[in-house]
Amino acid sequence: HREIINRCKIKKIEFLSTAFDPASLKYLLELGIKRIKIPSGEITNFFLLEEAASSNLDIIISTGMCNITDIESALDILTRKGVKKDQITLLQCTTNYPASITDVNLNVISTLFKTFDVDVGISDHTLGINVPIAATALGATIIEKHFTLDKLQDGPDHMSSLEPAELLSMCQAVREIDLAMGSNKKVPSKNELENIIPVRKSLV
Numbered sequence: 001h002r003e004i005i006n007r008c009k010i011k012k013i014e015f016l017s018t019a020f021d022p023a024s025l026k027y028l029l030e031l032g033i034k035r036i037k038i039p040s041g042e043i044t045n046f047f048l049l050e051e052a053a054s055s056n057l058d059i060i061i062s063t064g065m066c067n068i069t070d071i072e073s074a075l076d077i078l079t080r081k082g083v084k085k086d087q088i089t090l091l092q093c094t095t096n097y098p099a100s101i102t103d104v105n106l107n108v109i110s111t112l113f114k115t116f117d118v119d120v121g122i123s124d125h126t127l128g129i130n131v132p133i134a135a136t137a138l139g140a141t142i143i144e145k146h147f148t149l150d151k152l153q154d155g156p157d158h159m160s161s162l163e164p165a166e167l168l169s170m171c172q173a174v175r176e177i178d179l180a181m182g183s184n185k186k187v188p189s190k191n192e193l194e195n196i197i198p199v200r201k202s203l204v
Contacts (some may be wrong), residue, residue, distance in 0.1 A: 001031055022051045029055060040064030040095050040123075043074050053081030059088050060142065062123045064095030068115065075116060085118050089142055092135075093123035098160035101126055109138045125160050129170040136177045143174060 001017065008015040018037045019025035025036065025048060035058040042048050043066055052059055059078065063071055071090065078088065090112050094103045104126060112120045121142030122135040132143045146161035162170060188196070 005031060019048065019052075021045075022048055025051050025055075033057070035060060038062065038074075040066070040093050043070055046077055049074055049077045050081060053078045053083045056082075057087075059083060060091060060121075061088065062091045062093045062144075063112075064093035064123070071112075071116065075118075085116075088116075089119040089121055090116065091121045091123040091142060091144060094125060097125050097156050098127050099125040101131070104131055106131065106134055106138060109135060109140060113139065127160060129162070129166060129173060132170055133173045133177055136174045137181065143170075145170065 005015045014034060015031075016033060016035065016037060017028055017031075018039050019028050020039060020042055028036075036052045036055060038045075038049065038052060038059060038061045040062040041064075043061060043063065061071075061074060075088065079085070092105065092109050092112065094100075094105070096103065104124070106122075109120050109122065112118075119141040121140045121144065122132065123144040124131045124135070125146065129145075132140075132145055135143065145167070146157050147167055148158045148161035148163060151158050151161060151163060
C-alpha cells in the first residue's frame with residue numbers, strides 16, 4: 001500500500017482503496033485516505049458504515065444488488081451519525097463481470113438523484129466505454145471503471161477492464177461530454193451572437 005501511495009503522489013493521483021471490514025478501514029485511515037469507498041457487498045454491513053461515518057470523510061457507496069430500501073437503510077445510518085448529504089455519492093452499479101448492457105439501468109441515476117438528493121455516479125463493469133459516456137450525460141459525478149494492462153491475465157476482472165488506450169479514450173470522451181453539457185438555460189452562445197447579423201434575414 002505504501003509503495004502505491006508514494007507512486008500516486010509522484011503522479012499526482014489521489015490514492016483510494018476499498019475497505020471490506022472495520023479493521024481494514026482503520027488501516028486505510030491510518031494511511032491517510034481522503035475519502036471512503038463502500039463496495040456493493042458491504043452496503044448492509046452496518047458496523048462498517050458506522051465506522052465510516054465516524055471518520056468525517058466523504059463516502060462513496062456502490063449500490064450493486066440493491067433496492068431503494070437497502071440504500072435508504074445505509075444512508076439512514078450515515079446521516080444519523082452526522083454525515084451530511086454533500087459528503088455522500090451513490091454509484092449505480094451492476095454486480096456482474098462483465099455486466100450485460102441490458103442490466104445497466106442508466107435511468108436509475110436520475111431516480112437516485114431525485115430520491116436521495118445526493119451526488120450520483122456509476123461503477124461500470126460492461127465491456128467498452130459507452131456506458132460511462134452516457135452516464136456523464138445523465139449527470140454522473142464519479143466514473144468508476146476497472147483498469148488492466150492486459151485483458152488476458154488470469155482473474156475475474158481483467159476481461160471486463162479497460163486497457164491503457166481504452167482508458168485514455170474514455171477519459172477524453174467523458175471530459176468532452178462534461179464540457180458539452182453546459183447549463184439548462186436556452187440562450188445563444190457568444191459565438192452564435194456573432195452570427196446573428198449575417199445569418200438572420202433583415203429589412204434594409
